[in-house]
Amino acid sequence: MKATIGLEIHVQLKTQSKLFCSCTTDIDDIEPNTAVCPICLGYPGSKPKLNKKAIEHGITIGIALESSIKPVIRFSRKNYFYPDMAKNYQITQYEVPLAEGGYLMVGDHRIGITRVHIEEDPAKLVHVGGGITNARETLIDYNRAGVPLVEIVTEPDITSTEEARDFLKKLSLILEHLGVYDPSGEGSLRVDANVSIDGGNRVEVKNITGFRNVEKALNYEVVRQRSAVNMGLPIVRETRHFDAETGVTSTLRLKEQEEDYGYIAEPDLTQIHLGVDLVGGLRASMPELPDQRIQRLVDRYGITRFQSDIIVNTGLRMSVFYEKCCELYSNSKTVANWLVTYLLKSLNYEGMSLEESKISPETFTELLTMMDDGTISERLAKELIKDYVKTGKSPRKLVEEKNLALLPVDELRVVVGEIVSENPQAVADYRSGKTKAAEYLIGQVLRKVRARAAANTVRELVLEALKEN
Numbered sequence: 001m002k003a004t005i006g007l008e009i010h011v012q013l014k015t016q017s018k019l020f021c022s023c024t025t026d027i028d029d030i031e032p033n034t035a036v037c038p039i040c041l042g043y044p045g046s047k048p049k050l051n052k053k054a055i056e057h058g059i060t061i062g063i064a065l066e067s068s069i070k071p072v073i074r075f076s077r078k079n080y081f082y083p084d085m086a087k088n089y090q091i092t093q094y095e096v097p098l099a100e101g102g103y104l105m106v107g108d109h110r111i112g113i114t115r116v117h118i119e120e121d122p123a124k125l126v127h128v129g130g131g132i133t134n135a136r137e138t139l140i141d142y143n144r145a146g147v148p149l150v151e152i153v154t155e156p157d158i159t160s161t162e163e164a165r166d167f168l169k170k171l172s173l174i175l176e177h178l179g180v181y182d183p184s185g186e187g188s189l190r191v192d193a194n195v196s197i198d199g200g201n202r203v204e205v206k207n208i209t210g211f212r213n214v215e216k217a218l219n220y221e222v223v224r225q226r227s228a229v230n231m232g233l234p235i236v237r238e239t240r241h242f243d244a245e246t247g248v249t250s251t252l253r254l255k256e257q258e259e260d261y262g263y264i265a266e267p268d269l270t271q272i273h274l275g276v277d278l279v280g281g282l283r284a285s286m287p288e289l290p291d292q293r294i295q296r297l298v299d300r301y302g303i304t305r306f307q308s309d310i311i312v313n314t315g316l317r318m319s320v321f322y323e324k325c326c327e328l329y330s331n332s333k334t335v336a337n338w339l340v341t342y343l344l345k346s347l348n349y350e351g352m353s354l355e356e357s358k359i360s361p362e363t364f365t366e367l368l369t370m371m372d373d374g375t376i377s378e379r380l381a382k383e384l385i386k387d388y389v390k391t392g393k394s395p396r397k398l399v400e401e402k403n404l405a406l407l408p409v410d411e412l413r414v415v416v417g418e419i420v421s422e423n424p425q426a427v428a429d430y431r432s433g434k435t436k437a438a439e440y441l442i443g444q445v446l447r448k449v450r451a452r453a454a455a456n457t458v459r460e461l462v463l464e465a466l467k468e469n
């Protein structure tokens with residue numbers, strides 16, 4: 001059974017003030033209902049004033065998605081009766097969006113973009129003592145009302161949950177590169193998904209926050225619809241709510257048609273002519289996009305495509321981290337090897353992102369330098385990187401604190417001498433031609449000094465000692 005998935009992605013745009021007023025958008029850590037004014041509360045007589053930055057962000061998103069930018073845009077009022085908009089309508093774009101058409105490649109599959117438009121975010125509803133369907137009461141925080149959003153609507157071209165996930169990851173990375181969105185913000189990317197099976201009725205799952213939840217919600221919905229079809233039950237056209245706690249979708253309301261909203265043109269905002277200069281200027285100053293960056297890292301630093309792919313796809317901060325390391329440390333291939341193989345592994349193991357850890361390009365390259373100048377062995381570096389990622393402490397300090405630096409050769413020679421005299425049998429075996437006995441002695445020395453010696457040096461010293469005796 002074939003799944004058909006279309007996504008509507010709402011992304012909070014990075015601007016200092018709201019879409020139609022000067023209230024701040026920095027609202028994560030402030031008291032509810034403090035970043036509000038007559039405009040975003042919809043007082044009678046107040047008039048919206050359009051935030052130019054939000055429109056510019058929308059245009060760059062349209063350009064990155066190969067959409068065609070409309071020369072003249074308009075806004076509409078989407079009328080509905082719900083407390084999350086004090087005005088009883090949301091200002092959005094209906095008839096004429098900012099951009100139409102375009103696509104995004106996921107692997108070899110082209111996912112069509114239907115439209116890109118700008119709208120204001122509604123208020124945040126906090127359901128007390130239950131979920132959306134059974135809460136005792138609901139609190140409203142209007143701080144979020146009026147924050148600029150871009151809505152990106154895809155064609156129903158997505159064919160699996162995994163593809164939806166990959167699409168969103170790529171889109172998020174592009175938005176991050178454009179500098180229009182903060183991926184770490186609370187609820188900065190929310191998704192409505194339309195799902196159908198074998199051309200059946202479309203079900204919309206509303207308001208899913210975060211990549212992992214999109215995957216969970218889609219998995220649940222695809223399985224639910226498949227088993228309904230298998231049992232001969234009808235799929236009802238409806239809107240469903242996804243509960244992130246239980247991982248289950250449930251009926252919210254029968255699907256309304258777009259026409260049910262009663263759109264009217266927003267009379268307080270006249271037609272806006274974007275102008276060739278504005279769009280052309282933004283086109284000319286487009287930042288580097290992820291695919292271009294992957295290629296550039298390969299060309300510039302001589303690393304493999306596989307490595308570049310991992311570095312760039314981990315997030316913008318990781319590729320900036322990598323390039324900064326290359327400024328501080330001359331061998332860019334070594335940096336890539338250690339970053340991809342050991343640093344990312346340790347971060348994953350700790351369940352940390354680069355931003356959450358305290359590591360820096362300065363301290364990471366310190367680890368590589370210490371290997372080069374013989375302070376620590378490669379083996380120890382691989383061990384040390386775990387502690388380093390966990391604590392963010394300078395590797396040099398960690399080595400000092402734990403007394404892990406390589407032993408000076410003289411001290412090592414003493415240890416070798418001890419091991420040799422403690423093991424006369426092995427020495428005799430070696431001399432009678434059983435060269436393997438040397439391996440035993442090397443093993444004993446390494447065990448005694450733990451990671452504080454390079455295996456090669458120990459081998460040399462043991463062979464030297466065996467010759468002398």
Ligand SMILES: [Zn+2]
Pocket residue numbers: 018021022023035036037038039040041146
């Ligand atoms: Zn306001």
